[in-house]
Amino acid sequence: MPRVLMLKDEDPRARVETIDEERLPERAVTVDIDFSDLNYKDALAVTGKGKIVRDYPFVPGIDFAGTVRSCEGGRFARGDKVILTGWGVGERYWGGFAETMRVDEEWLVACPEALSTREAMLFGTAGLSAMLSVMRLQEAGLARGARVVVTGATGGVGSWAVKMLAHYGYEVHAVTGKPNQEAWLKELGASEVLGRHEFEGEPRPLEKSRWAGAIDTVGDNVLANVLAQMEYHGLVAAVGLAGGSELPTTVMPFILRGVSLLGIDSAMQPLARRREAWQHIAELPEAVRHAMHYEELGMEMIAERAEAMINGDIHGRLLLDPHID
Template sequence: MFNALLLEESGKDTLARVQRLDVNQLTEGDVLVRVDYSSLNYKDALAITGKGKIVRHWPMVPGVDFAGTVLASDHADHKIGDEVLLTGWGVGEKTWGGMAEKVRVNGDWLQSLPGNMSPKRAMAIGTAGLTAMLSVMALEHAGITPNQGPILVTGATGGVGSTALQLLAKAGFEVHAATGRSAHKEWLTRLGASQVIDRNEFLQEPAPLASQVWAGAIDAVGGRTLANILSQTKMRGAIAACGLAGGVALNTTVMPFILRGVQLLGIDSVYAPIATREIAWQRLEETLPVDFEEQCEVYTLEQSIQAAHDLLAGKLKGRALIQP
């Protein structure tokens, strides 16, 4: 028997509670893992609170990522005792996820922990860190360099934004952080932001084209924010779009694309190829501070329910770890 955070349908609501489960109840897979850490992501918070249509099958154990140790395996690449991590692949949405003491998954989705990385550090980085690094890599591939001008990071106090901010600053970019939480200005500055901007500046009705400000951006918000950024991006600039906290609609024009050659780069961290993930994880390990995991708050399974509500209410900053 083991503990897990189980989500069940209750009319139109979602009932989230910690329960004792049997291994035989786990979803199918060829590798059984003891979970050391998971993390609380935006998707997880939507699933736990029932405020988003994340869960595809009921009941569901949330947790779109986890790190731990292999307990049993029928997969050629993973043996008992191996330390592994998983992010994405529909875990916590289609199959049971990492907010449990044990999880069973398809071994093709697992990666070995890079180098001497601990499970705690792996989940301090987690899905958010992977998404941030894939976004940075996309900007690099688009030819964006530090001498072209400032890079904007939206949702800067969130997991993706705060990690992207540190990665970009370490790479020599001038980074401007957009947030609705002015109380965290000093914290964002310590992470590497040269300027902190009120997110409301990006919520006005966007012009087809505005003054050229940004060489590039990493946008975790979407909606009207992304439309405004597009209109303000410099000639040959690029935006990595990796989130939708501000909405899924994008009401813009083709003018930034055909008059300035702006590139809109979609970031998919859920089904990114393993080879790409391995490059990203290696760079994350080499680039992020050695004490990166100490920036994170750690919650129990029981505490994760309230933490999910707090995340959606904008009360959390950075990364939130779950220790089953």
């Protein structure tokens, strides 16, 4: 009988329970979960501070990596290593904060041979989103060596973006509200660390040109100020809204400087694109794959660390091993 983190519309909201496997969803693939991770969306779901979960009881967790136990279709065999991210899992469908879960076949990607399931979840949705952002910027023509700014740089997506961009030869400028993490961000590859306060003021239509590229995880005034500072034909990948979903800007960056705003979605990416991104991740040198700061936790710690994440007290990644206390 698997243990799960069960959310209920009562107090306490989150509790670890052992359930009969008959209570798992009736879906085609049964996966024994090796690792999951705690993302910002998970933190909103667990704490109830975001309208992520609407039906209870519910098992959250927007991604996981594990081993196939059984598959009713022919795509996976027993023992295959697989990764799941997105598709509404952990939001509409029971997710990865469990020892075992049943999911649809088309939601799964084979874990590349060069990547362990543990490594896969050190990246998780955050690392996948960062890689998709980098890929989109490169495909849009961002030249190696260009100046790229990354906002929300101590978060999961932001920190992986800093590391990946530096690896690919870009000049990375990291924006954060945590000045005490400057040394760590420079270890990841940032050439400069800027305070978030520099980007939170009332946006002007245009500012002095500073950046050829950008990866924004924050939204709202921060994204608007980044757009105003882009060089001619600058490229901005928008991948998050930790600071809000508004965008208080004008069309001037787009029609006077030819700036492109590129939306990045990881949840509903087609299978081929997911495979491509995970292969790029697997091809990163071992030193890059193992560079991330992380904290490993069991399910009993999720609620506490979710609160800390909402409060901005986390940097790097939170790796979940569902089999430890």
